Amino acid sequence: MRDTSNTRTSAKRTGLRSSRLSIVLALSASALLSVVGPAHAAPAKDPLPADIPDYQAALDAVKSTAVRNTVCRFLRTPLPNGTGGPVQTIPEMNEPCQGLPTFTVKDPLALNEITPGFVAGTARPLPTEAIKLTQLVSSLSTTVNGRTATVMLAPTQGGGWHLAAVREGDSDASYAGKATVGTLVFTEPQIRGWYQLKLNTVEPLNDQARQGLNGQTSVSLSDYQQLVKARYADKLPGSEYDTKGYSSGSRPQSEEDGASATAPLLIGGSGAALALAGGAVVLRRHRRASTG
Numbered sequence: 001m002r003d004t005s006n007t008r009t010s011a012k013r014t015g016l017r018s019s020r021l022s023i024v025l026a027l028s029a030s031a032l033l034s035v036v037g038p039a040h041a042a043p044a045k046d047p048l049p050a051d052i053p054d055y056q057a058a059l060d061a062v063k064s065t066a067v068r069n070t071v072c073r074f075l076r077t078p079l080p081n082g083t084g085g086p087v088q089t090i091p092e093m094n095e096p097c098q099g100l101p102t103f104t105v106k107d108p109l110a111l112n113e114i115t116p117g118f119v120a121g122t123a124r125p126l127p128t129e130a131i132k133l134t135q136l137v138s139s140l141s142t143t144v145n146g147r148t149a150t151v152m153l154a155p156t157q158g159g160g161w162h163l164a165a166v167r168e169g170d171s172d173a174s175y176a177g178k179a180t181v182g183t184l185v186f187t188e189p190q191i192r193g194w195y196q197l198k199l200n201t202v203e204p205l206n207d208q209a210r211q212g213l214n215g216q217t218s219v220s221l222s223d224y225q226q227l228v229k230a231r232y233a234d235k236l237p238g239s240e241y242d243t244k245g246y247s248s249g250s251r252p253q254s255e256e257d258g259a260s261a262t263a264p265l266l267i268g269g270s271g272a273a274l275a276l277a278g279g280a281v282v283l284r285r286h287r288r289a290s291t292g
Contacts, residue, residue: 044127044197046179047110052133055108057160058153062105062138067151067163071105072097074166075144101144105151108136108161109176112186118225119232125222127197131186136161139173175205188212188228197221 049055061067073096110133117123118130136153150172154164172187175194179185184197185205193209195202202224203217204210212227213219219227 044131044184044199045182046112046176046184047133049107052108052110052136053155054160057156058108058136061153061161061163062108062151067105069096070163071140071149071151071166072100074149075100075147079168101142103144104141105138106141106173108138108151108153109173110179111135111137111152111172111176112184113189114186114228119228121225121229125200125220125225127184127221130221130225131184131197135164137172137176139170178205190232195224 052058073093076093076096112131113134115123115130115132118125123129135155138151138153140149147168148170150167150170151163152165152167152172153161156162175187176185178194178196182198185194186197187194188209191208191212192206193212194205195209195212196205197203200221201218202213202221204213210216212231213224214227
């Protein structure tokens with residue numbers, strides 16, 4: 001007769017090991033779900049160029065002669081001092097880039113903003129519903145006349161991208177470039193606040209964003225939604241605040257406004273606006289309402 005005691009002991013040990021392994025796997029899965037959350041709450045990440053609609057059109061735009069000439073005219077125009085003084089008019093030039101240092105306009109980056117539904121509280125605090133791609137931004141490869149600039153592209157109705165504005169400084173592109181693998185960078189344009197979203201956690205990237213989080217180093221996306229809802233409940237699309245063009249901090253002209261790739265609103269970071277009027281460049285003050 002065969003001794004089955006060793007067989008029973010071995011089977012018992014195998015059963016215990018299998019049981020323990022099942023427990024470990026179950027606990028690991030539970031821990032993973034508690035961190036990642038539901039399947040629809042996948043980690044947010046900035047779109048790669050391949051994920052941006054009509055990205056080739058954006059590349060073609062920033063590399064075009066028309067955009068380059070517009071940037072050169074912008075950089076040749078001195079910013080106004082103070083809030084008064086006469087409007088400065090600079091004649092159109094056949095070769096606006098002649099004599100300026102050589103520069104290139106870098107490849108566009110995604111500029112993401114919070115959505116109206118997220119602010120209103122009608123959208124869930126999920127990255128796919130809270131944040132949307134609104135514009136593309138490109139900085140210059142070098143300073144020109146001691147200045148930096150940002151080219152801003154807006155989506156064209158029917159597809160593609162067009163020049164919307166040229167802004168003094170390069171902070172938009174600098175912050176947009178801080179996105180890392182698995183994270184998303186977005187702006188709260190009303191206060192010029194920049195944030196990074198990691199899973200479900202919002203972290204500030206500049207002083208305005210830190211003030212927007214009431215000095216906290218991070219908050220959940222849900223808590224951030226409550227903060228912006230309290231700030232902008234009366235500033236949603238259709239409100240007076242929105243119709244006057246303050247919902248994005250500034251209002252670049254769109255194709256519907258009659259703007260073209262050669263006639264954008266050019267925004268100075270100091271509050272100055274450089275607009276193309278006819279065949280001349282007209283420099284004037286561009287006032288922005290306080291968001292208090």
